[in-house]
Amino acid sequence: MEKKQVYIYRSFERFWHWMQSILIFFLAFTGFEIHGTYSFFGFREAVRYHNIAAYIFIGLIVFAIFWHLTTGEYKQYIPTFENIKAQLNYYIFGIFRNAPHPTKKTVLSKLNPLQKLTYFGLKILVIPLSVTSGLLYMFYRYPTKRGIEAININTLETIAVFHTIAALLLVVFIIAHLYLITTGHSVTSNLRAMLTGYEELEGDDEPAPAPAENKNEEKSK
Amino acid sequence: MKKIILILSVLGLLIVIAFGTLSQREADPTHLMKLKEEYSRKYTPPVDHSRFAVLKQKFDSPQDVTKACVTCHNTTPHQVMNGNHWNWEREEFVSGRGIIYLGKKNAINNFCIGTTGNEKSCAKCHIGYGMDATDRVYIDSTNIDCLICHDNTETYAKAPEKAGNPDMTLDLNHIAASVGRTKRSNCGVCHFYGGGGNNVKHGDLESAMFEPTTDLDIHMGTDGPNLQCSACHTTRLHNISGKLYSLSSMNISRAFCEDCHTSTPHEDDILNEHTIKVACQSCHIPEYAKENATKMYWDWSTAGRLKDGEPYHEEDSLGNHTYISIKGSFKWERNVKPDYVWFNGTASHYLQGDIIKDPSQITVLNQLHGSYADYDSKIVPVKIHVAKQPYDPVNKILIKPKLYSDRKGEGAFWMDFDWQAAAKIGMRDAGLPFSGKIEFIETAMYWPVNHQVAKKEKSVDCIECHTTENSRLAGLNDFYLPGRDRSEFVDTTGLILIILTLIGIALHASVRIAVHVKNRKRGN
Numbered sequence: 001m002e003k004k005q006v007y008i009y010r011s012f013e014r015f016w017h018w019m020q021s022i023l024i025f026f027l028a029f030t031g032f033e034i035h036g037t038y039s040f041f042g043f044r045e046a047v048r049y050h051n052i053a054a055y056i057f058i059g060l061i062v063f064a065i066f067w068h069l070t071t072g073e074y075k076q077y078i079p080t081f082e083n084i085k086a087q088l089n090y091y092i093f094g095i096f097r098n099a100p101h102p103t104k105k106t107v108l109s110k111l112n113p114l115q116k117l118t119y120f121g122l123k124i125l126v127i128p129l130s131v132t133s134g135l136l137y138m139f140y141r142y143p144t145k146r147g148i149e150a151i152n153i154n155t156l157e158t159i160a161v162f163h164t165i166a167a168l169l170l171v172v173f174i175i176a177h178l179y180l181i182t183t184g185h186s187v188t189s190n191l192r193a194m195l196t197g198y199e200e201l202e203g204d205d206e207p208a209p210a211p212a213e214n215k216n217e218e219k220s221k
Numbered sequence: 222m223k224k225i226i227l228i229l230s231v232l233g234l235l236i237v238i239a240f241g242t243l244s245q246r247e248a249d250p251t252h253l254m255k256l257k258e259e260y261s262r263k264y265t266p267p268v269d270h271s272r273f274a275v276l277k278q279k280f281d282s283p284q285d286v287t288k289a290c291v292t293c294h295n296t297t298p299h300q301v302m303n304g305n306h307w308n309w310e311r312e313e314f315v316s317g318r319g320i321i322y323l324g325k326k327n328a329i330n331n332f333c334i335g336t337t338g339n340e341k342s343c344a345k346c347h348i349g350y351g352m353d354a355t356d357r358v359y360i361d362s363t364n365i366d367c368l369i370c371h372d373n374t375e376t377y378a379k380a381p382e383k384a385g386n387p388d389m390t391l392d393l394n395h396i397a398a399s400v401g402r403t404k405r406s407n408c409g410v411c412h413f414y415g416g417g418g419n420n421v422k423h424g425d426l427e428s429a430m431f432e433p434t435t436d437l438d439i440h441m442g443t444d445g446p447n448l449q450c451s452a453c454h455t456t457r458l459h460n461i462s463g464k465l466y467s468l469s470s471m472n473i474s475r476a477f478c479e480d481c482h483t484s485t486p487h488e489d490d491i492l493n494e495h496t497i498k499v500a501c502q503s504c505h506i507p508e509y510a511k512e513n514a515t516k517m518y519w520d521w522s523t524a525g526r527l528k529d530g531e532p533y534h535e536e537d538s539l540g541n542h543t544y545i546s547i548k549g550s551f552k553w554e555r556n557v558k559p560d561y562v563w564f565n566g567t568a569s570h571y572l573q574g575d576i577i578k579d580p581s582q583i584t585v586l587n588q589l590h591g592s593y594a595d596y597d598s599k600i601v602p603v604k605i606h607v608a609k610q611p612y613d614p615v616n617k618i619l620i621k622p623k624l625y626s627d628r629k630g631e632g633a634f635w636m637d638f639d640w641q642a643a644a645k646i647g648m649r650d651a652g653l654p655f656s657g658k659i660e661f662i663e664t665a666m667y668w669p670v671n672h673q674v675a676k677k678e679k680s681v682d683c684i685e686c687h688t689t690e691n692s693r694l695a696g697l698n699d700f701y702l703p704g705r706d707r708s709e710f711v712d713t714t715g716l717i718l719i720i721l722t723l724i725g726i727a728l729h730a731s732v733r734i735a736v737h738v739k740n741r742k743r744g745n
Contacts, residue, residue, distance in 0.1 A: 011224045015231065036689045036704045043683040043704060047491065052242045059234050091729075096736045142497040145596045154594070157701035161708045168715030172722050179726045 006201045008107055009194055013073075016064050017194055023057045024170060031167055054134055061131065076111055079120045084113040095183060105201055122173060130166035133159050256481055260446055264402065271398035280393040283350050283386055284363040289397065291362070298362035300459035305468075306348045308359060309336075313470040315569055327572045328468055329586060331519060331608040331666040332416035333548075335573065335621040338650040342625040344385035346411040352384045354650065368393075370407045371400040378410065382627065405431055405441060408450040417548070421516045424557060424604040425672035429512035437511055439674050453480070466669055467587050472566025472597070478502070500599040502671055503561060504681040509604060509670045514541050514553035519608040522661035524549035525638040532638070547624075547635040549609075559602030559670050561694055563591030571664075574653050576617045583607070583663045584619075593700035600697065604668040611644060615656030619664070623647040 009017070030050040033040055041049060068074040086102035091114075094102070103112035111119065136159045143152035153159070184190035185200065193199035270276060275289045291298060305311045310324025321327075325336045325343070336343045337354070344352035349364045351357075358364050366385065368377045377396045380388040387393075413419060413427050420427030435442030440453070453476050454463040463476030478501040485493040486501075495504070509515070525546060527533070532546030541553040571577075571586045591598030611620040622643035626633030634643035640659050648655035686694045687704030694702060 012227055012231075015228060034687075034704055035707065036687070039684070043687050047683070052239065055238050055242060056235055059238055060231075063231055063234075096732055098736075098740070141494065143596060144497055155701050156703065157706070157708075160701055160703060160706075161711055164708065164711050164715070168711070168718065171715070172718050175719065175722050175726065179730065 003200050003202060005198045006107060007197050008105070008110060008199045008201070009197045011197065012063075012067055014194060014197055016060065016067070019060055020057075020064075023053055023060065024174065026053050027057065028167060028171060028174075035164065035167075051138060054138065058131060058135075061127070076109065077116055077120050077123060079117045080113050082113060084117070087112050087114045091183070101185075105199070118173070122170075126166050126169050126173070129162060130170065133163035133166060137163055252483065252486075257446065260448060260452060266401055270400050273398075276397040277394060280397070283366065283368070283389075283393070286393055286397055287363050287365050287367055290367045290400075297367075297459065298365055301348070301365050302359070302362060304459055304461070306461070307365070309347065311469060315470045317569070321572075323468055323470060323570060323572070325468065328570055329573055329610075329619050329621065329664075330467060331586060331606050331610070331664055332422060332516075333624060334521075334610060334619075335647075335651065337573075337621055338623040338647055339625040341384045341627070342382050345379045345381055345383075346415075347385045350385045358385075368396055368400070369410070370403050372396050372407065373399040373401045373404065375404075375406045382625070402449070403451050404449050416516065418516075418542075420510060420513045422606075423668055423670075423672075424515035425506070425509040425670045427510070427513050427515070430672065433512075435676060437673060439676050441672075455480075463671075466568045466589060467666060468570075470568050470570065475566060478505075498593070498599055500564075500601045502669075502674070503559075503600050503602050505674050505677070506559065506602055506670050506672075507675055507679060507681045507685075508556045508558055509602075509673050510555050510557050511673055514539055514555040515557065515604065516541075516551050517554045517557070517604075517606060518552035519549060519606070520551070520661075521549045521611060522609045524634070525640065527638060546638065557604065558693065560605050561600050561697060562589055562603050562667065563593060563595070563598040563697065563699075564589045564601040564603075564669065565591040565595050565597035565599075568667075571619070573621055573651055574618055577612070577619070577662070578617075580612060580614070580617070580660070580662045583665050586664050586666050589667050589669070593697075600694065602670040604670055606666045606668060608664050608666075609661045610664050611640065612660050612662040613644075613648075613654075613656050614658050614660045616654050618653065619662075620644045620655065620659065621647045621651045621653065623650060 027050060030041065030046045030053065032038065033046040034043065034050060040046070068077075083103055090099060090102050093099070101112070103109075105112075136153070137156070140153065140156055140159065141147070143149075143154060181190040181194075182188075184193075189199060273293075275292055278285075278289065280286050280289075301307050305324070308324065310322045310326060312320060313323045314320050315323075329335050333339070333343075340352045340354055347358075348366045348369055349358050350366055351364055364385075366379075366387075368387070369379065374396050377391060378388060379385055409426075409428070409431050412423070413430060414421070415426070416422035429437055430441060432443050433441050435445035440446055440448045441450075451461075454461050455476065456462065460474070462474050464474060479496075482501070484496045486496075487493045523544065526544075527546060533544075534542050534546065535544040537543050537553065539553070539555070542548075542551055543553075544550045567590045569588050569590065571584060577584050589601075589603070611622055612618070613620050622634050622640070623632050623646040624634050624643065626636050629636045631637075632639070632642035632646035634640065637643070641657070644659055645655055645657075681693065684704070686692050687702065689705055689707075692702070692705045694705065
């Protein structure tokens with residue numbers, strides 16, 4: 001079985017990922033201050049920083065969408081139910097027995113079916129929910145006599161509650177995500193890949209290795 | 222190469238966005254500068270009143286002064302006599318009542334209750350002479366007191382309990398020669414002492430406002446713009462704008478901050494958005510009664526106690542009366558945080574003779590109308606004054622007692638300290654029934670706070686409203702306020718989800734570690 005260093009995350013992808021992580025952490029931190037969970041920057045500053053970060057985040061999203069469409073990388077995220085059971089089995093049982101990853105990671109298919117489903121959900125549901133409710137929040141105008149009655153939104157409540165739901169879902173995702181990055185070949189291999197772009201992968205033409213070989217490989221480390 | 226261009230363009234965009242949003246533009250000075258320039262222009266009177274021969278005659282009565290004024294200002298009596306300062310009432314349309322004449326004659330307030338029967342004393346603050354229970358004064362134009370509003374010597378004063386007449390030892394020629402535009406001292410002699418003493422009523426209008434600092438009031442501060450009352454209470458033909466909702470019901474003839482400052486005075490769009498629902502005063506008057514205390518509670522039920530058969534009074538450490546035999550007990554407060562209510566400029570009033578349906582509930586004497594859903598409403602700061610007033614439990618109406626008289630034995634409470642007699646005569650004068658039974662019930666009045674505007678650095682901070690703890694707006698719950706409100710369901714569910722995720726991770730990780738350790742041992 002031949003292992004080789006594969007350039008799997010391109011520079012924009014890594015930039016996008018880390019920029020996004022910084023922004024989401026910052027948005028969550030300022031956002032929950034606005035929510036009244038704690039106090040750090042002060043309400044007014046928190047709102048200001050949150051809005052600035054939101055604009056940068058939206059800019060980043062625009063670039064990311066452009067990149068995904070032009071490179072065709074969006075196809076990575078089209079969900080599939082194939083192998084999904086095997087992947088679940090791996091996380092619930094296989095991982096404890098040092099079973100091999102059921103999904104082979106390649107440059108053309110970086111994500112396992114659970115990842116595909118989760119990231120698809122994030123991209124299609126949670127992020128759009130967050131961005132849409134956030135923009136509505138930011139540009140909310142109280143109804144006035146001069147307004148158009150049909151497009152009046154009478155209260156911030158619905159907008160705010162949906163924005164909170166999206167935020168909470170993102171927090172749950174981040175917690176799970178931070179843990180799951182330790183479940184690569186080694187605890188840090190996924191993290192290293194996202195930092196350097198390179199990950200040690202099996203050769204493209206090789207079939208998935210047998211469990212025994214994998215065990216040996218683990219022990220040899 | 223492509224990569225570098227891509228990264229540079231992304232960074233470039235981020236820098237542009239960051240600069241656009243982070244850079245604090247200097248406040249556009251033009252509007253405020255224009256205002257400051259306009260109001261700093263010195264006014265030069267077109268005439269010198271000291272040169273008029275008619276004002277040099279010997280004045281035997283205050284009415285003689287008025288007659289002299291009218292020789293030139295010959296249309297002014299008509300203007301004054303159409304105004305509410307003269308009539309002590311306004312024509313108002315109130316839904317449910319129709320068109321009424323609302324004024325001191327038929328309204329009941331939270332302080333000295335009513336004017337009926339007490340005119341001789343109350344008239345100290347009427348812009349006329351010779352007031353009594355008849356309406357005679359109102360139809361005689363020579364009874365207009367020009368000097369109380371136009372004296373510029375700051376020496377003119379009405380004598381107490383003389384039905385509005387001045388102290389005749391004053392130099393009326395000197396005063397008449399000085400007349401000019403009204404100053405704070407003219408308005409203040411009445412409006413700062415409403416309710417029977419300094420700052421009793423309003424909380425934001427008091428004797429310190431004669432010569433305030435900008436710390437007390439940014440507009441009137443003598444070390445600042447030094448504005449007079451009439452700068453905002455613009456007046457045309459003796460018709461003064463801006464009104465008091467103790468005695469007004471309609472949303473007309475008001476004075477607004479926006480008249481000068483526009484409705485978008487801030488550089489920050491988020492703050493400007495607030496002006497749709499929040500009145501300027503709510504943020505810019507963080508507290509009132511900043512110099513002297515204001516009366517917050519007046520309990521008439523304890524009035525009438527005597528020491529050795531004589532009335533007495535007690536004072537607190539600041540020198541405010543906490544008890545006076547003629548009036549009862551009081552609570553005073555200084556540096557008061559206002560209460561906040563929705564207000565659309567209309568109000569309804571308890572008028573004398575109105576039946577009180579539930580005396581166990583506090584009776585609001587001037588209910589300000591408004592709600593979040595009402596497009597005309599804004600959140601305004603108010604002083605809420607509570608009183609305990611005499612009440613007839615059989616007729617279910619508030620009692621208007623006779624309070625003032627200059628002699629004993631006429632039933633005046635301030636002389637005889639007899640509630641029965643005072644109520645009986647007071648109600649007779651007001652033309653109302655009286656059962657002979659007296660109880661005391663709580664009444665409240667809302668006083669919108671509009672003065673003592675703070676410097677902008679002292680404005681209410683965002684967090685004082687946008688917080689779960691002790692929000693200034695804790696009492697207004699008909700809308701969603703970010704930072705104060707949340708969906709308990711969503712927050713709790715979210716928290717449970719986070720905890721479950723963490724538990725799941727902890728379990729998963731510990732099994733992984735356990736297996737790893739076991740394998741390693743086996744490997745060894």
